[in-house]
Amino acid sequence: QVQLQESGPGLVEPSQTLSLTCTVSGDSVSTGAYYWSWIRQHPGKGLEWIGHISYSGSPYHNPSLASRLTMSVDTSKNQFSLKLRSVTAADTAVYYCAGGSDTSKIDFWGQGTLVTVSS
Amino acid sequence: DVVLTQSPLSLPVTLGQPASISCRSSQSLVYGAGDASLSWFQQRPGQSPRRLIYKASNRDSGVPDRFSGSGSGTDFTLKISRVEAEDVGVYYCMQGTHWPPVTFGQGTRLEIK
Numbered sequence: 607q608v609q610l611q612e613s614g615p616g617l618v619e620p621s622q623t624l625s626l627t628c629t630v631s632g633d634s635v636s637t638g639a640y641y642w643s644w645i646r647q648h649p650g651k652g653l654e655w656i657g658h659i660s661y662s663g664s665p666y667h668n669p670s671l672a673s674r675l676t677m678s679v680d681t682s683k684n685q686f687s688l689k690l691r692s693v694t695a696a697d698t699a700v701y702y703c704a705g706g707s708d709t710s711k712i713d714f715w716g717q718g719t720l721v722t723v724s725s
Numbered sequence: 726d727v728v729l730t731q732s733p734l735s736l737p738v739t740l741g742q743p744a745s746i747s748c749r750s751s752q753s754l755v756y757g758a759g760d761a762s763l764s765w766f767q768q769r770p771g772q773s774p775r776r777l778i779y780k781a782s783n784r785d786s787g788v789p790d791r792f793s794g795s796g797s798g799t800d801f802t803l804k805i806s807r808v809e810a811e812d813v814g815v816y817y818c819m820q821g822t823h824w825p826p827v828t829f830g831q832g833t834r835l836e837i838k
Contacts, residue, residue: 658825702773709779711821711827713779717773
């Protein structure tokens, strides 16, 4: 059973870069069987897909965030990561990492981590 | 992008009674041999979402059989045959047919009357 765990700062100052890592256990991040995604949830709101990356394919970013986003995979640490530049208060949210097969795209989720953008 | 519209957005239900949530897509979600990449997720208070149903009608391992999914094309339904207290939370449908991006419905909040 694949498990995911997000990690990163809970507080980021405005205009800085939000950096999160998702550690994969129970399988290899380079297996090629899964797409690795980031999803966020603003306080009390619904789910917003940020983007995905796979070991063998190109990343895809939500167009509304693409100019500020970088996603990558670190096979040596069995992790994938997210960097969101020039953050504002509107980026305050719970950030989830998730994985999914080609069939359904999102099969399982991490527990989520709250990131607050504030000075 | 595909728009998913859920109804109702709020669903008060008496314990032991059935519940039903609709998810309508702005485009047909059928692909390949007739499957639809339509999933249902449950998000209990303070928890991350958990998938209940995939490919419209396939129940995930460990999901109680009181949960069922149905539908095809643009209309899909999640049904709970007898609501229990642990079913309280928000339910989301999600499509992966026309991706990227995946898109989610707005969510339906189920509460106990």
